Amino acid sequence: MRILSRNDLFAIIERSDSSTFNEKLQFMEHELLNQYTENDHNIPDIKHKLSQIKHQFKQKWSAARNTKARFLDNNVEWLKGCISLPKAGISPGRPQKTFLELSERSKRRKTEELRSLNTDELTFATQMKLRETGKLEASKVVKDLTKSPRRAKKYITALKKNTVTCEDDQEKLNNLTHLRALFMYTEAGLTQAQYEIVRETNPSYYPCYSILQKCKKECYPEIHRVTETCGEVRVQNLMDHTAQRLILYLGDAMEQLSEIDKQSLVLISKWGCDGSQQMQYKMKFENEADSDANIFQSSMVPLQLVYGPGRKILWQNPTPSSPRYCRPIRIRFAKESTDVTNEEIEYIKSQIKELTESEVNGFSIKHKLLFTMVDGKVCNAATNTRSTMKCYICGLSSTQFNDLDKVMPNKEGTLEFGLSLLHARIRFFESILHVAYRLPVKKWRKRLTAEEKQLIENRKKEIQNKFREQLGLLVDIPKANFGNTNDGNTSRRFFENFEVSAEITGIDLNLIYRLKVILDTMCSGFRINVEAFEMYCQKTAELYVNLYEFYPMTPTLHKVLRHGSQVVAEAILPIGHFPKKREAAEARNKHIRMFRLNYTRKFSRVACNVDVLNRLLLTSDPVLTGMRTRKNKNKHPLSADVLNLLLESDIANVSFEENDQ
Structure with missing residues (x-):
């Protein structure tokens, strides 16, 4: 017998480069079996013993929660034990071949006695042997073939026909549609x-x-006009084309609708405008005053296609914040300003007012466009709010935000803008940081002495170093050419590790957790219980004022805590479908830069703008975007506190996590 310790077996397992433990066990078995010849009569016994050993290793590895160090600590004595395997060697004499490896002559000699039996006996024996070995389908075929003399011919004919069909299908598969x-x-x-x-x-x-x-x-709607400084698609043409492509994508699902439902379709979309900087090209403009240093674009994203009086959902945008469904309306080389923004809003709204139903192949589709793809600049411009430290909804200034008893009536039409969730997450994160920096002096904008300024600067550096050491985050550090490191991913990590964040910043743990719950609730994509959400935001605002009265709430913090429930109540879809503006329209700004550089003709500015507009329309086509396989991202389960703020009808099958907060 051959004696091996379990430590030796584990050493073989460790030599494997496989990613899973099961594959490593297979590697160990393969290594041990390689030491025996194929004709070794001990192979069945060896495989049986190795199967038991693999099972033991798998159980103990699972008990150690797939961790090597824990596995070694828990099984020190067990690993010292030994197992015995038969020594390598084959039975004496000539090597035996399997029946299939024999020559035709040897097969006839071995089956001579069997062939002397009656045909019916051989057929029945074959049928029973196949059934005994688990080959039930083969057993049924043998039984069926012997029922009548013509049955075998029918089988052969059907097999040949099926083979030809498969070859034709394979030929079709060999060509990409x-x-x-x-x-x-x-x-x-x-x-x-x-x-x-x-x-x-x-x-x-x-x-x-x-x-x-x-x-x-076929992916392009009719383009209204393209000049050196502008490219535009009329809203009517864009909505008609989007409806047409959605109907083509849905295919059979549309045909199953009744005639009444076919006339009651409504396509709900969101739209907005945004500006950004662009690379300047050397090509001359006809008008020397023109410049391509900045671009201002308006765009739309389809959200839902509903039908019937109950607004049943026929199609829903699986990624409402993705730039893949973001379709351009107008692109202009102009710098974002209050006048330009208001001009664009009035121009698009005038087209929306004249918008008519889309008639496509017997379907009648109405359109509802919601002006929610906006940021703070656009909201301030649209409401004539000149100061960024004022709330565009109620008109209060930053010095009045902490006065929770002061209530002002909302400006008309301001709730339709929704809330920019990505902006809210970043601004919440920055609000906490700025309060943490000023904790040593507890002053906001009062005149600071040189000593107090130094205290704030030292506190800031201390917090930045701790975040980098403990969470690997770069906080409030300027980036080359634009902005700083306070982006969406940084803020998400901040709130996910709220306990560590509270310890580093010195901000109340409960306050950071409550802000996290509010953000998770709004981003969940489910309908929110307005009353419960309003009460939760009110208590959070009271907690903030009681703890940090010296530092007024930021405009974003004020809008969410004081007006968030009102915005949620006004929204016709869950708030998570609307406002992630940066992830759609602003991502499109980056695409415009890339498309201008790599996918356009450079001999003419007009041709360049045509190519950019066409590429934006092509990459946002509903048919092509719908063909994309969505990657399943592991979303964090919702906490119990978040579920308490959602409507019960929406959370029946939602996974959640326990939380002690």
Whole structure:
């Protein structure tokens, strides 16, 4: 017998590069079996023993929660134990071959006695043996073939026909469909030259680029006008085309609707405008006063397609904050300002007022556009709020935010803007940081002495160093060329680790946790219990004022805590569907920069703008975007406190986590 310690076996397991423990156990078994020949008569016994050993290792590895150090500590004595395996060696004499490995002559000799039996006996024996070995389907086929003399011929005919059909299907699979090829071309961000290089590898599989060009034209609505400084699609044309492509994408689901439902369809969308900086190109403008240093764009995102009196959902945007569904309305080379913003808002609203139903293949689709893709600048411009330290909803200034008894009537139409959740998350995070910096002096804008300024600066550096050491976060550090490191991902990490954040900043743990609950509730995508949410926000505001009265709430903190429930009550869809503006429209600003650089003709500014507009329309086409496979991201379960702020009808099947707060 061959004696091996379990430590030796674990050493073999550790040599494996596999990612899972099961694969490492298979590696160990393979290594041990390689020490025996294929014809070794001990192989069945060895496999049986190795199966038991693998089971023991798997149990103890699971008990150690898949951790090597814990596994070694818990099984020190067990690993010292030994197992015995038969020594390598084959039975004496000539090596025995399996029946299938024998020659035709040897097979006839071995089956000579069996063939002397009656045909019916052999058939029945074959049928029973197949059933005994678990091959039930094969047993049924043998039984069926012997029922009549013609049955075998029918089987052969059907088999040949099926083989031909499979070959035809395989030939079809060998050619990429035109729409699928266009999806690959768009998703991979290819240029014409790059696609041609890919196609050279298999010309019969990839359709030629001229076919893709025809498919691309179907993704473009009628463009209203393109100049050196502007590219525009009329809202009516864009909505008609979006409705048409959605109906094409939904296909059979649309045909199953009744005639009444086909006439009651409503497409709910959100729209907004935003500005950004752009790279300047050397091409001359006809008007020397024009510049391409800044761009201002308006865009829309389809959210839901509903039908019937109860507004049943036929289609819902799976990623309402993604730029993939963000479709351009107008792009202008202009710097964002109050006048430009108001002009754009009035221009788009005038088109929305004249918007009519879309008639597509017997379907009648009404349109409802919600002005929610906005940020603070756009809201202030639209409401004529000149100071960024004022609330555009009620008009209170920052010095009045902490006076919870002071209530002002809301300005008309301000609740329709929704809330920018990404902005809210970042501003909440920055509010806590700024309060933490001033804890040593407990002053806001009062005149600070040189000593107090130094205390604040030292406190800031201390907090920055702790965040970097404990959470690996860069906090309040300027970035080259623009902004700082306080982005959405940093703020998410801050609130996910609220206990560590409270310890570092010195801010009340309960306050940070309550702000986290409010953000998670708004971002959940579920309908919110307005009364419970309003009460929770009110108590959070009272807690903030009681603890940090010296530092007034920021405008964003005030809007969420004081007006958040009112905005939620006004929204016709869950608040999480609307306001993640940065993740859609602002991401499109980056796309415009990239498309201008890589996918446009540079000999003419007009041609360049045409190519940018077409690429934006192509990459946001509902049919192509719907073909994309969504990656399942592991979302954190909602806490019990978040679930208490949602409507009961929406949380029946929602996973949640226990929390002691």
